[in-house]
Amino acid sequence: MPQPSTTPQPPEYAAGFRTLHDEFDLDRLQVEGRIPAYVRGSLLRIGPAQFEDAAGPFDHHFDGLGMWHRFHFGEAGVSYRNRFARSEAYRKSRAHGSIEFSGFGTPSQPGVRERLLREAQAGALPNVNAGVAFAKIDGRMVAMTDGSTIPMYFDGETLDSQELLLWDDALQRLDCAGQPVKSWRMRLTTAHSHLDPLTGDHINYFTQLGGGKPSYNLYRVRKGSRQREPLAYLETDAPAYMHAFCVTEHHIVLPESPLVIDTEQLAAGVPVARAMHWAARGMRLHVIRKADGQRVRSFEVDPVYAMHTLNAFERDGEICVDLCAYADKEHVFDLFLDPAMRQPGGRYAGQRFPELRSHAKLTRYILPLDGGAARWHRLSDATVELGTVDYDRVNGRPYRCGYLTGISPRDPGYYDQIARIDVERQDTRTWSRPGLYAGEPIFVADPDGRHADAGVLLSLVLDSRSERSLIQLLDAETLGEVAQVHLPHHVPAGFHGVFRKDAR
Structure with a gap:
């Protein structure tokens, strides 16, 4: 009698973490349904596409x-183009087979760090x-x-790569308090x-x-300029990993997590x-006034981590900050491809795929x-991430x-749901x-609409059954299905996007 296989099954969404080697120019994609006439322009999407080199696999989703x-939506249909960003790592990968750089979670090979330090001192491009x-x-x-x-x-x-914006301003030599810095390369950002x-x-x-x-x-860069100007300076005892922040009409809010x-x-x-x-403290929410760069107040709340914020606004002498809150540090570690860095256990322990076991709530x-003290309340019980608004x-x-x-109640281990949350x-x-894994929804407004969210959402979706990707168009109010635009290949799990209307 045959013995059952002991080979672990990969997740449904495995194709989302398989390298896409090719660059395409496709004049017309297959469309199901009817694309609204006001959807005219380009959906730009961004994310990792190569997850290994000759030295081996990369260790974190962010390192691809x-x-x-x-995706260009025009009168004649929808066309598609993709290109790798021509980074130094990409160039070295194509020339030598190895990227020869350390990443967000991937250590560099022996000797590479020392060489990079020497090259940086000699003024090499980052x-x-x-x-x-x-x-x-x-x-x-x-x-x-x-x-x-x-x-x-x-x-x-x-999508041709152009020059780097090598800042030629005082903040390449100073911090925002006017103090000389050792190196502008020794900086984290978002x-x-x-x-x-x-x-x-x-x-x-x-x-x-x-x-x-x-x-x-x-700092700010004034509209029409490429010179940074200092806005505010805040010292910290231990720098947090902050992937996002908020602005309002008159303030900036930094969510300094315990990570x-x-x-x-x-x-x-x-x-x-x-x-x-994970530090033994809460999340600190620093409120900075844009007019003079002064810190108005800092609030410490329960220890939570926020990878992404949704929006913030001023109301009756208060600021409301809406963010995707995690109760622990694990989201960043759930995204490790190196299984040794993820939480113990899980359905895909030992396999080189992320498994999102820490869930955020809006x-x-x-x-x-x-x-007075900060107050908080949950806006939804749905598991959410990668939020957008009519920006x-x-x-x-x-x-x-x-x-x-976000992640549906069936909890497959990766994003498979779109949520519309009425925060009022x-x-x-x-x-x-089933079988569809959704990306960040991008809102496109109907200019003739009569309500707040008249328009459609565009989400880049992976069909795990065909291992191909598609653009799913949803009615932004009802989440009813409007149309699908099909690609003949997969697009690896990505991050963010923007819709650019024609003639903008």
Whole structure:
């Protein structure tokens, strides 16, 4: 009698972590359903696409070499193009088979770190694996990563990589307090910059390491400029891993979680994700006034971690901050491809696939600016991540609806659900289908719509049965299915995106 196989079964979503080697130019994709006439423009998506090199597999989802995707919705149909970001790691991979750089969770090979330090001292270009999020600076599209404060320009139509934005300003030599720094390369940052809702200025921050005490440094780049200007400076006892923050009309809110980085380990060459630990404190929410860079108040709440924020706004002398809150540090570790770095146990223990066992809930923190403690309440019981809003209209302002991916009650181990959460009524609607794994939903407004979320959501979805990807269009209010746009290949599990209307 045959014995049952003891070979562990990979997860349904395994194709989402298989390298996509090829770059395509496809003139017309298969469409099911009817795409609304107002959806005219380009959906840009970004994420990792290569998960190994000649030296072996990478250890974390964030370490995959970045790729950009463009789905253009026009009168004649939907076309597609994809390109790798031409980073130094990509170039070395193609030339030598090995990326020869350390990553977010992948250690560098012996001797590589010393060589990179020598090259940096000689002024070599940094490695910018621009694979996390998009922004626009000085009227041009850039791709960004947490791994470097240097954005990469690219052509939004051809996806051709262009020059790095090597900042030529005082903040390459100073921190935001005007103090000289040892090196601008010794900085952490976030790819989730914001636009000031009043001025349109680009706002971001970096964490300065090396030399004196670690500090958070907030800056702005005025609309039409490529020069950073200091906004605020906050010293910290231990730098947190902050992947996102919030802006309102008059304030910035930094969510400093207890997931902190050991700077000594980092200086010794340990990758960021392997140098993290959970500190014995709560999450600190720092409120900074944009007008003068002063810290208005800092609040300490329960120990939670927020990978992504959804929105924030001012109301009656308070600030409401809506974010995806985890009760522990494990989300960053759940995304390790190296199984030794994930939580013990799980269905895919020992296999090189993420398994999302720590679940976030959309939570509102209410911060009174004139005194009193912070308050909080949960906005939904759905498991959520990767949230978006109608950014151009409501970022930093009161709003009604957020759109998030997440994990359905069947809990397959990765994102398989889209949620629409009405934050005013605290009403949640969800969409999911067996075998489909959903990406971040991008809202496209119906200009003739009569309600707050008239429009559609665009989500890049992996069909685990065919191991191909598609764009799922959903009605943003009802989550009813509108149309699907099918690719003839898979797209690896990615991160973020943006919709650019034609003639913008």
